[in-house]
Amino acid sequence: MDLNEGERTAAPGRGVDFTPDPRRTVSYRFLRGLFRVIVGLWFRPKVTGREHVPPEGPVILAPVHRSFADFGFAAFVTERKLFFMTKDSLWKKPLLGRLLLTLGAFPVHRESADREALRHAEEVLRRGQVLVLFPEGTRQEGAQVNDLLEGAAFLAARTGASIVPVGIGNSDVAMPKGKKIPKPLPIRVVVGEALAPPERSQAGRVSRSKVHQTTAALQEQIQAAYDEARLNP
Numbered sequence: 001m002d003l004n005e006g007e008r009t010a011a012p013g014r015g016v017d018f019t020p021d022p023r024r025t026v027s028y029r030f031l032r033g034l035f036r037v038i039v040g041l042w043f044r045p046k047v048t049g050r051e052h053v054p055p056e057g058p059v060i061l062a063p064v065h066r067s068f069a070d071f072g073f074a075a076f077v078t079e080r081k082l083f084f085m086t087k088d089s090l091w092k093k094p095l096l097g098r099l100l101l102t103l104g105a106f107p108v109h110r111e112s113a114d115r116e117a118l119r120h121a122e123e124v125l126r127r128g129q130v131l132v133l134f135p136e137g138t139r140q141e142g143a144q145v146n147d148l149l150e151g152a153a154f155l156a157a158r159t160g161a162s163i164v165p166v167g168i169g170n171s172d173v174a175m176p177k178g179k180k181i182p183k184p185l186p187i188r189v190v191v192g193e194a195l196a197p198p199e200r201s202q203a204g205r206v207s208r209s210k211v212h213q214t215t216a217a218l219q220e221q222i223q224a225a226y227d228e229a230r231l232n233p
Helices: 003-009 026-043 070-076 088-092 094-102 115-126 151-159 208-231
Strands: 046-048 059-063 082-087 105-108 130-132 162-169 188-191
Touching: 026 070, 026 094, 059 070, 059 151, 059 208, 070 082, 070 162, 082 088, 082 115, 088 094, 088 105, 094 105, 105 115, 115 130, 115 151, 151 162, 151 208, 162 208, 188 208
Parallel strands: 046 188, 059 130, 059 162, 082 105, 082 130
Antiparallel strands: 162 188
């Protein structure tokens, strides 16, 4: 076994026993409620467009990503149970890993294509649940939403999930990259209209061009939601 293979095997969170349980358990409700109280008091997030999140069926929440704190604001967008990827370094501490599992999180190794994380994401959607996925990948800077990764459109094509664009304003000021303690600044969250998954052909297939088109449309919608969130904090 070469060194690279050994490092991949030893990556934090690798092989975690994740099952997208749709039940809102007592532990889940308690932790999410506590989290919302803390985040709500600190940032006072104001959300518009909650009605755009479908009340049932598979959904991909696709927020702009300017701050590590952006994960927290997804909890204010819908009352539905949320599932999301988190960087695998957070799984180095077993207790934190168990808490993340309770909250619906699973690890992703971002240094390479993580097929295990992709399987988890697809399973979440095939069970009709809500997946939080940042289509920009890692945190970005600036007011412009640049070219997106195609993971959201790809997963939507495979599972029939709707994609909901989300703009988050002021999070980059409240908690810029490298800052560990956020400033208590008000946050504005704008939820755009849901996009349908890429169309299938009569043979039931989704062409690469349809995935490209959906990704381009999603980029435009995220930009519009982000512009509104930034201009109206």
